[in-house]
Amino acid sequence: MGSRFESGSLSARYGRQFVTLVLAATLVFLALPVVLTFVSSFAGEWVGALPSGFVTLENWNDVIVGTGVGADASVGSSLAYSAGLALAGVLINLIVGVPIAYAVARYEFWGRDWVNVFAILPLAPGIILGIAFLRTYPDLSTSGIALVIGYSLLKAPYMVMAVQSSFQSMDLQQIEESARSLGASWPRTFLTVIVPNAKAGIIAGSIISWTLAAAEFNFSYIVYSRGTPPLSIFLFNNITNASFLNAAAAVSVFFLLIALVTISLQIVGNRGAVRRL
Template sequence: MSTRFDEGSLSARYGRQFVTLVLAVTLVFLALPVVMTFVSSFAGEWMGALPSDFVTLEHWNDVVVGTGVGADVSVGSSLAYSAGLALGGVVINLVVGVPIAYAIARYEFWGRDWVNVFAILPLAPGIILGIAFLRTYPDLSTSGIALVIGYSLLKAPYMVMAVQSSFQSMDLQQIEESARSLGASWPRTFLTVIVPNAKAGIVAGSIISWTLAAAEFNFSYIVYSRGTPPLSIFLFNNITNASFLNAAAAVSVFFLLIALVTISLQIVGNRGAVRRI
């Protein structure tokens, strides 16, 4: 009994501190490379253990203005192009993925388990899907349409899983019956009651899908042929053909973009009350 009491006292006394310490060490371990990369992008050189000769905007100028590697393309045009492509993929995922997630969570039907399996599993790795596009749609693959479709296919599982989780946390049948008893049609019930109640999952799925699509490299590398490069290709060119500090600036641009988009979508998702009938 004394041993159990001592063990319980130790757990009560140091358990929270231990969990806090593990969490802090994990966060520092994961965040340190990002912080060091961002900081080094403003350094004049990095010869020793730490970057030095602060503060210079030369590397950011090379990447943002387009005076460095691939000077004919600026990061702004590449960012805008990739943001549009990724957004197109998210729109397709919303139009297709949300109804699929709803059907799986709401109804029992033949083949439901198979639909669920195929909906939450990626169809193919990016490089395989890219080769398939080149072979099957050689003309389509030279346009941005192929990138949009490919991004939506590759990231659809993340949208379906996030939205499906939100739907499964609700009593969909009761919500539908309540809305219909008040005179709402099924489309109105779905669009103005069901979907707003799943807003958290939809926003989370959109953030994940957009972020991963904007950074998708394998599919982009296979399918992209000419014109403004997607952001992942632009970063690859700057990372492989430039100095490390220029590469750090290019990667930092992507970090900032992801942070801004994530914060913006979270603000949109948390704004206002959920509409109800």
């Protein structure tokens, strides 16, 4: 038995190097398109295998100011619009998703498994939900309300799953009962003890559902009709109507935004991990 793990065996000699190599190759494979896109957004042209004509801010200028061929609006307004819509979607998910995750993790009740299934399965792809929305609420498509509701519905599973795993990692019943025996009412227990204890999951769920909602294309493409386009539509217009380098700058703006949001939420999460008196 032991001979398999002796120093002379293949896995003991090369196992670690092999795993490192596979990991590195996977990371490079995943990161390369992002890095290449970001780098090329500062290039003057891309003919052949690699971009050239560095460094220019022309592409960024086109995108930010809105003078690009494909854009009839600046990225700033689209970005702010999508960020706002996604934020509203996240707020709805927080208000609805956190209590659902709590109920499923904490209580045994009739239909619990079904609630769980409906909450964590993205039941309808964006395109189907979009068509259904258009047919059911045709008047809503001109406002952002349909987009907000759609984003929150489509991204709710990510919020519920992240928060639920936080709840499941703690002894929910005993924590709740301790707080109540100390004189806290149920709402107070929920808001001052339960929710703060699940902060890691709530922050993770918010980051995931916000970034996915801010970039949701299928639903936006079906439901959006006029006005400021959501970011995904804006990017699509850039990609289809403008040069790739123009689109690269537009995509890079979104990459930066995701990085910014993730880092700032993590800083907030770490700083407030334990409430000092």
